[in-house]
Amino acid sequence: MPEAYIYDHVRTPRGRGKKDGALHEVPAVRLAATALEAIRERNDLDTARVDDVVLGCVDPVGEAGGDIARAAVFAADYATSVPGMQINRFCASGLDAVNIASAQVMSGQHKLVVAGGVESMSRVGLGASGGAWPIEPQVAIPSYFMPQGVSADLIATKYGFSRDDCDAYAVESQKRAGKSWDEGRFSKSVIPVKDVNGITILDRDEHMRPDTDMQSLASLNPSFEMMGSMGGFNAVGIQAHPEIEAIRHVHHAGNSSGIVDGAAAVLIGSSAAGRSSGLKPRARIKAFANIGSEPALMLTGPVDVTQKLLKNARMEMKDIDLIEINEAFASVVLRYQQAFDLDPQTVNVNGGAIAMGHPLGATGAMILGTVLDELERRDLNTALVTLCIGAGMGTATIIERV
Numbered sequence: 027m028p029e030a031y032i033y034d035h036v037r038t039p040r041g042r043g044k045k046d047g048a049l050h051e052v053p054a055v056r057l058a059a060t061a062l063e064a065i066r067e068r069n070d071l072d073t074a075r076v077d078d079v080v081l082g083c084v085d086p087v088g089e090a091g092g093d094i095a096r097a098a099v100f101a102a103d104y105a106t107s108v109p110g111m112q113i114n115r116f117c118a119s120g121l122d123a124v125n126i127a128s129a130q131v132m133s134g135q136h137k138l139v140v141a142g143g144v145e146s147m148s149r150v151g152l153g154a155s156g157g158a159w160p161i162e163p164q165v166a167i168p169s170y171f172m173p174q175g176v177s178a179d180l181i182a183t184k185y186g187f188s189r190d191d192c193d194a195y196a197v198e199s200q201k202r203a204g205k206s207w208d209e210g211r212f213s214k215s216v217i218p219v220k221d222v223n224g225i226t227i228l229d230r231d232e233h234m235r236p237d238t239d240m241q242s243l244a245s246l247n248p249s250f251e252m253m254g255s256m257g258g259f260n261a262v263g264i265q266a267h268p269e270i271e272a273i274r275h276v277h278h279a280g281n282s283s284g285i286v287d288g289a290a291a292v293l294i295g296s297s298a299a300g301r302s303s304g305l306k307p308r309a310r311i312k313a314f315a316n317i318g319s320e321p322a323l324m325l326t327g328p329v330d331v332t333q334k335l336l337k338n339a340r341m342e343m344k345d346i347d348l349i350e351i352n353e354a355f356a357s358v359v360l361r362y363q364q365a366f367d368l369d370p371q372t373v374n375v376n377g378g379a380i381a382m383g384h385p386l387g388a389t390g391a392m393i394l395g396t397v398l399d400e401l402e403r404r405d406l407n408t409a410l411v412t413l414c415i416g417a418g419m420g421t422a423t424i425i426e427r428v
Contacts, residue, residue, distance in 0.1 A: 082119025
């Protein structure tokens with residue numbers, strides 16, 4: 027079976043997902059095209075050789091709808107022979123796009139694929155695409171539907187993480203992200219977003235607050251307390267987990283992922299395609315997996331999928347040098363570290379979505395690229411990338427440098 031190699035990756039900076047954010051003026055398709063253009067230009071890529079473009083997008087409606095991957099192919103002036111496919115597995119969409127592209131290559135059906143994702147959360151609001159899960163009783167009731175923030179608080183309560191634990195993690199994420207930018211760790215892969223006149227709009231993650239401390243976070247009110255109590259979702263969580271007497275609400279805007287705009291692209295191909303295009307592989311996709319997880323806890327899927335992936339790959343956690351887990355909420359990462367008894371110095375070493383933000387459809391591809399750069403910087407070999415997912419799922423991928 028052919029192996030799938032990573033030849034390059036890029037991402038845009040993350041712009042604050044509000045009307046005053048730097049990227050608000052940029053349509054989602056232009057963000058995606060920016061990433062595709064950079065992949066082409068950095069690799070002197072003949073786009074007629076590209077067999078597919080696979081992009082994650084979690085709210086594919088309005089300007090982001092109608093198969094944004096194919097629209098981005100047009101906007102980036104790729105060869106018209108290049109098709110495009112938009113996928114949605116909520117927060118893991120960008121990583122699943124990479125996994126799907128890798129499967130296409132591993133099957134031998136495609137030779138060169140660009141994968142990634144895009145989300146313009148300032149222009150297409152979170153949840154704009156709707157769905158049956160929260161509104162259809164025959165779906166919501168048996169699956170213990172709750173908003174993600176209440177589930178994050180349920181995780182913190184069940185596994186013993188205090189408000190201070192979550193805030194301390196958030197402070198560290200901000201410090202790591204600030205240090206990584208100051209040391210130029212992202213300069214290899216972050217591409218500026220420019221306007222029609224070629225003037226740079228944004229070249230650095232805009233959501234970060236590296237001066238955040240415990241005192242400033244202590245002033246923030248819990249974001250999901252009223253939703254849990256007045257909305258009745260605390261009762262749902264307790265019904266699903268009767269060992270919990272009361273849910274402690276510990277999450278707020280400062281220890282949860284930021285709403286941002288951004289896009290990412292990863293160039294995946296076979297060894298033969300790389301040689302014929304003059305490309306040098308940087309890593310190979312060793313294994314990937316998906317899983318469904320307990321829906322009320324919802325965000326513990328990374329634990330379940332990592333167990334499945336390591337078993338399938340015949341590996342142990344000690345074989346992994348670095349881990350990237352999306353910082354949807356602080357308790358998600360804390361539970362993951364607790365479950366595998368991990369050294370925090372191997373997890374999200376450059377900070378994460380609490381500091382830099384979470385552009386839903388793009389994040390998985392972004393953090394895959396981040397950890398590959400870090401493997402190279404530290405001269406390490408193997409990394410695992412994973413994300414929690416709405417409705418109780420998990421996706422994970424293992425990469426190895428070559």
